[in-house]
Amino acid sequence: QKEVEQDPGPLSVPEGAIVSLNCTYSNSAFQYFMWYRQYSRKGPELLMYTYSSGNKEDGRFTAQVDKSSKYISLFIRDSQPSDSATYLCAMTGNTGGFKTIFGAGTRLFVKA
Amino acid sequence: DTGVSQNPRHKITKRGQNVTFRCDPISEHNRLYWYRQTLGQGPEFLTYFQNEAQLEKSRLLSDRFSAERPKGSFSTLEIQRTEQGDSAMYLCASSLGTDYSGYTFGSGTRLTVV
Numbered sequence: 001q002k003e004v005e006q007d008p009g010p011l012s013v014p015e016g017a018i019v020s021l022n023c024t025y026s027n028s029a030f031q032y033f034m035w036y037r038q039y040s041r042k043g044p045e046l047l048m049y050t051y052s053s054g055n056k057e058d059g060r061f062t063a064q065v066d067k068s069s070k071y072i073s074l075f076i077r078d079s080q081p082s083d084s085a086t087y088l089c090a091m092t093g094n095t096g097g098f099k100t101i102f103g104a105g106t107r108l109f110v111k112a
Numbered sequence: 113d114t115g116v117s118q119n120p121r122h123k124i125t126k127r128g129q130n131v132t133f134r135c136d137p138i139s140e141h142n143r144l145y146w147y148r149q150t151l152g153q154g155p156e157f158l159t160y161f162q163n164e165a166q167l168e169k170s171r172l173l174s175d176r177f178s179a180e181r182p183k184g185s186f187s188t189l190e191i192q193r194t195e196q197g198d199s200a201m202y203l204c205a206s207s208l209g210t211d212y213s214g215y216t217f218g219s220g221t222r223l224t225v226v
Binding site: 044097100102105 | 116143145147152153154155156157160162167168203205207212214215216217218219220222
């Protein structure tokens with residue numbers, strides 16, 4: 001079993017839809033939870049990070065962490081074609097130089 | 113500073129040849145990480161440096177792989193006697209400080225072993 005599980009999709013939605021992306025994990029030592037966006041042939045770009053449980057909002061993006069369930073989510077409101085990319089969840093603990101473990105990524109297509 | 117720079121962007125090599133990739137991190141970042149990403153997968157940790165010290169290496173990093181970061185500046189990743197299974201995107205990332213602040217990734221070096 002992988003430490004971080006993420007449905008690879010693809011997920012296809014119409015423009016303006018609310019998108020929900022999710023990951024589960026098994027290591028209770030994880031304390032920082034991140035979402036990266038990766039466009040084709042590019043490196044991942046950090047979207048948001050959250051420390052411990054709770055919600056964090058940044059514009060159209062909301063990240064949620066439920067440590068009791070070992071479950072994290074990213075919501076995208078009013079999705080745009082420019083949001084089409086692969087979304088990687090990632091997490092790390094306080095040790096090992098913040099070595100980060102990534103999910104497999106979910107491919108998202110937003111249709112105009 | 114325009115971010116993390118990786119060279120070359122693409123490398124095609126014959127099986128058995130040696131290859132070397134370079135990463136120039138953001139200048140004030142003290143941590144540097146190497147990851148490998150294959151199609152349809154997330155990045156997998158290979159190794160990381162704090163300044164010039166290599167502090168951790170993954171089991172994925174066989175004896176054919178070596179990484180250096182002389183003087184805590186740029187880093188190189190060398191693969192000796194390449195195999196077809198080494199074909200992947202090699203990503204470099206850097207970060208700053210003692211607390212977590214996320215990585216800044218480069219655009220990667222895509223290696224194809226034929």
